[in-house]
Amino acid sequence: MIEIDKEIFREMVKFYGEAFHLPPLAAKIYAYLIFDFDRKGVSFDEFVDIFAASKSSVSSNLNLLLNLNIIKDFNKIDERKRFFVMNEKYMKIRFQEIIEKMDRELLILENLKKFRNTKCEVALQKFDIYTDLFNKNISNIKETLDQL
Structure with a gap:
């Protein structure tokens, strides 16, 4: 036991x-x-x-x-x-799935941005902040996974 x-x-x-x-x-x-x-x-x-x-x-x-x-x-x-x-590989698998979901969401957001086709600076700035956050987190997770 x-x-x-x-x-x-x-x-x-x-x-x-x-x-x-x-x-x-x-x-x-x-x-x-x-x-x-x-x-x-x-x-x-x-x-x-x-x-x-x-x-x-x-x-x-x-x-x-x-x-x-x-x-x-x-x-x-x-x-x-x-x-x-x-x-012991589950955490790596789990975080790889998280990266894939974030990549998919980024693609959806990019398509939505193209469809909306706005010139509104506030909306574009929020979009850039949001996508930057995703990209930084994806990069951080990938870097950490490489170290495992």
Whole structure:
């Protein structure tokens, strides 16, 4: 069993549940896996015991997390059991998706600007400020991802 801090765990469950739009059990599983600092993995049966949840609930929530690429599974050579760990590449995947969304929004805004075809300096200045903010954030995220 992994040692956790219950207060931090509760805070993480709430945060990740909201941030990733996860059901409560999936958020608990993910938060619990974050405490697996040695990345030894947690088995299916351990999750059933730890959270006193049905096998079907644990199974469906693990599958959700796997499908979202938030966690990964693996088998140990000497065991048939599957073990689950958090996907260390997930943050990179998540921020890459954020960049893609910001790029798409910039394209939409540019098309809207062309369609509107305004000469209003105030509107054009606001547009430039908004697009500059997007571009700076995209650049900052890309630079940080390159460092990971």
